[in-house]
Every structure is written in structure tokens, then in C-alpha cells.
Amino acid sequence: MTKKLSITLGTSAALAALVFTFWPERDSPSQEPTVEPVASINAKPDAHASAPSKDTNSTRQWNSDQERDAFFIADMQGRFAPHIHIQHAQIRLIEQVISYLREHYPDDWRSRVAALLGASFPELADELLNKFDSLERYNEWLLADRKQLQQMSPEDRRQALWDKRYAAFGEDAEVIWAAEIRNQNISDALIELDQSSSSNLQEKLGSLVNVIEQNYGEHSEAFIQSRQTELMNKFIQLPSVQSSLRELPATERRAELRSLRQSLGMDEEALDRWEALDNQRDQAWSTGQDYMARREDILSRYDGSRQQEELYALQQSVFGNDAALIRQEEAAGFYRYAGQRRIGRE
Incomplete structure (x- = not known):
């Protein structure tokens, strides 16, 4: 530890502990790993990003910097203590500390990181500081090599990022970027399903659900429930799925779409709304194609x-x-009804 802040923690009832929830995560399936820094070390401070609660925003009047710091520390303890053993939670804590210090101490924020982390979780002070140092080196590399990374193929970029992550964080990198690994696995599964020779859409969707269950475990049901429409859209926009849907008569196609949505857990009310929309879209495209012929x-x-x-x-x-x-x-x-229709999307 390099410096210590003189901090007196009050017992004010106004210190509200915010619950820090990890699961289910709200990450969308993505084929690309991010090339943005994990924490905005070199970005301009956001006036709101460092405010964990309404009481720490710029409108509150503090008697001293120490009082404001004490409030921030208590808030971080309340939010992160239940999850601080999780590697990703530690990174999120460090992000919050960086954001807070960059706003309130822009000229010497780096020199204050060790003290603030140590005051927040003394038993993990050295571990958190080591992670901050690794995070800073990783982010500096990202910023310096961003242009080169963006010019790489997706596969080469992914490999370069993971090589650097392992170098900076060791095996902890797999925990810190666990969400990206899960999302990549889902994206890879979608690619494999599109290349599959099977034309049975229920089997294909079932395979996608299996991959989600393998990656999200006990949280898979909540993940699917919160992402039903997004997952459905990603599935039906696969070229092979579109091809299979186009081969079906309109009535059978609507029934198939309803069955697929039902497999993702949509309730009857939602299924009825989607089926009505599918019917409306079918009618619009029938009218549109007739218009194009007459045109x-x-x-x-x-x-x-x-x-x-x-x-x-x-x-x-x-x-x-x-x-x-x-x-x-x-x-x-632009001709709205020219070309191939995206079934289930228009």
C-alpha cells in the first residue's frame, strides 16, 4: 500500500446499501469481443458514472472530501461485499473507484487508488491493487493498439485479446470475461446451427437452448425469459432458417413461428400477439408484391x-x-417490397 486516506466511517442511517446483482447477466450474444477498455481509465470523467446513489451526486453539499469519501466507501461495501469473492465483482469495484476518483481528484487520482481500495476491503487490499495495476496495463495496451486490433480478422482479434488478458490476469481472465465467453459460445452455436444439414427448426432451436443451458446453468431459464424476443430474432434470421420458413405455406409458417416462440417460453397472450402480427405482415407483403407486379x-x-x-x-x-x-x-x-422478405421480422 502506498498511501492512506484519513477516513472516519459514520453510522448515518442515510447510507443506503445498493444490491449488486450478477445473475442473470444482461449481456447480449455477440460474435465480437470488445476492444474497449474494461474501465475508462483514460476517458473523460462522467459526472454521473461515479454516483452510486442520489446522495453522492453533485447537488449534495459535503463538509469535507473525507466525508464524501467515507460515504462512497460505505456504499461500495454495501454493494460489493456479498460478491467481492467473485473476480468480475472485483473488477467492477475497481471500475467504480476509478470513476469516482477521476471525477473528484482528476489531478492525482492514481495515487489515491490504493488507499481507497484498501479502505473499502482491507483484507483484499493487495489483491485489488494488483488487479488495478493489471487492468491499467491491459487498458493502456488496448488504447495503444486499438487501430491495429480493429483491422484484424475477428479470429485474430479474439486471439490477440485473449493472449493479452491471460498475460495480464492469468486464469482469472476466464472469470473476469466469463460473460463474453458465454456469449461467444452462443454465437458459435448459431453459426453451427446455420451450417447444419437438418431442416427441422424445432431441433435446431432445441440445440440452441441446450447451449444456453450449458453456459448459464441454473440461470439459463431466467436468461431465456429475459431475452425471448432477441433470441428468437437471432435464430430466425439465420439464412438456413429463413430458407426453411420460405418453403412453408403462410398458414403453416405462422404455426411454425408460434411453436418456436412457445419453445422459448412465451405465454399464450404473447403468442397470440405475435401470430396476429405475423398475419398482418403476411397480408402486407402479399399486397406489396401484388403492387410491385402491377408497378x-x-x-x-x-x-x-x-x-x-x-x-x-x-x-x-x-x-x-x-x-x-x-x-x-x-x-x-428504396423499394419496400422488392427482394426477399425477412420472415418473422417484416
């Missing part, structure tokens, strides 16, 4: 002002109040 006929039969008059009349007849929007889109080169 092509007009373009082939008429020229000049007569062509524009016929197109205007067709657009008014088919789209009514939306006709002006359709004309604007087409003037910009």
Missing part, C-alpha cells in the same frame, strides 16, 4: 407523364395514406 406492368406499358399518373393512382389505391411515404422511398431508390 412493373405500368412501367412497361407507359412513358412520361402518363406513366407517373398511372403510378400515382396505383399507389393511392393500394397504400392510401401511406402512398406519399412509398413515393418518397422509391424516389430515394
Whole structure:
């Protein structure tokens, strides 16, 4: 430890402990590891990022820096104590400390990190300071090599990031970036499912759910429940799934989509809403494709002002109040009902 802050912890009832919840995590499945620093060591301080509660924002008047620091420490203890044994929680604590110090002590914040970490969790002072040093070196490398990393292929970038993470944090890197590992596993599973020769969509979705269960364990149900629409969208946008859905008649396709959503745990009310939307989209695309055929006929039969008059009349007849929007889109080169439809999305 390099320096110590003179801090007196009060017993004020105003010290509210915020619950720090890890699971289920709110990370979205992503194919790319981040190349952003883990903590914003070199970014401009955010006036709100370091405020754990309303009482620590800039509107509160403090009698001294020590009083404000004591409040911050008590708040960190209340939030992180139940999870401080988790490596990722320690990194989150360090992020909060960095943000707080950069806002309130911008000129010498680094020199205060050790004291604030030590005052927050004395029994882990050395371990937390070592993690801060590793985190700072890792972030400095990210900032220095960001352009080079962005120019790499996804595979090479991922390998470079993990090599540096292992160098900085050892095996703890797998715990610190556990969410990214889980998300990458889900992304890899989606790629494999898209390349699978199976055309059974229920089996494919079941395989995706199995991967989620393997990665999220007892928290998988909560993860799926909170991500039903996102997971469904990622699944049905796979080219192989789109191809299978396009082969089905509209009625069977709507039934298949309902069954897939039901497999992700959507309730009957939600299923009915989605089915009504699917039906509405089917009707819109049927109307749109009929419009495109009639539009092509007009373009082939008429020229000049007569062509524009016929197109205007067709657009008014088919789209009514939306006709002006359709004309604007087409003037910009966008044809809403041209090309392949994204089933389940439009």
C-alpha cells in the first residue's frame, strides 16, 4: 500500500446499501469481443458514472472530501461485499473507484487508488491493487493498439485479446470475461446451427437452448425469459432458417413461428400477439408484391407523364395514406417490397 486516506466511517442511517446483482447477466450474444477498455481509465470523467446513489451526486453539499469519501466507501461495501469473492465483482469495484476518483481528484487520482481500495476491503487490499495495476496495463495496451486490433480478422482479434488478458490476469481472465465467453459460445452455436444439414427448426432451436443451458446453468431459464424476443430474432434470421420458413405455406409458417416462440417460453397472450402480427405482415407483403407486379406492368406499358399518373393512382389505391411515404422511398431508390422478405421480422 502506498498511501492512506484519513477516513472516519459514520453510522448515518442515510447510507443506503445498493444490491449488486450478477445473475442473470444482461449481456447480449455477440460474435465480437470488445476492444474497449474494461474501465475508462483514460476517458473523460462522467459526472454521473461515479454516483452510486442520489446522495453522492453533485447537488449534495459535503463538509469535507473525507466525508464524501467515507460515504462512497460505505456504499461500495454495501454493494460489493456479498460478491467481492467473485473476480468480475472485483473488477467492477475497481471500475467504480476509478470513476469516482477521476471525477473528484482528476489531478492525482492514481495515487489515491490504493488507499481507497484498501479502505473499502482491507483484507483484499493487495489483491485489488494488483488487479488495478493489471487492468491499467491491459487498458493502456488496448488504447495503444486499438487501430491495429480493429483491422484484424475477428479470429485474430479474439486471439490477440485473449493472449493479452491471460498475460495480464492469468486464469482469472476466464472469470473476469466469463460473460463474453458465454456469449461467444452462443454465437458459435448459431453459426453451427446455420451450417447444419437438418431442416427441422424445432431441433435446431432445441440445440440452441441446450447451449444456453450449458453456459448459464441454473440461470439459463431466467436468461431465456429475459431475452425471448432477441433470441428468437437471432435464430430466425439465420439464412438456413429463413430458407426453411420460405418453403412453408403462410398458414403453416405462422404455426411454425408460434411453436418456436412457445419453445422459448412465451405465454399464450404473447403468442397470440405475435401470430396476429405475423398475419398482418403476411397480408402486407402479399399486397406489396401484388403492387410491385402491377408497378412493373405500368412501367412497361407507359412513358412520361402518363406513366407517373398511372403510378400515382396505383399507389393511392393500394397504400392510401401511406402512398406519399412509398413515393418518397422509391424516389430515394428504396423499394419496400422488392427482394426477399425477412420472415418473422417484416
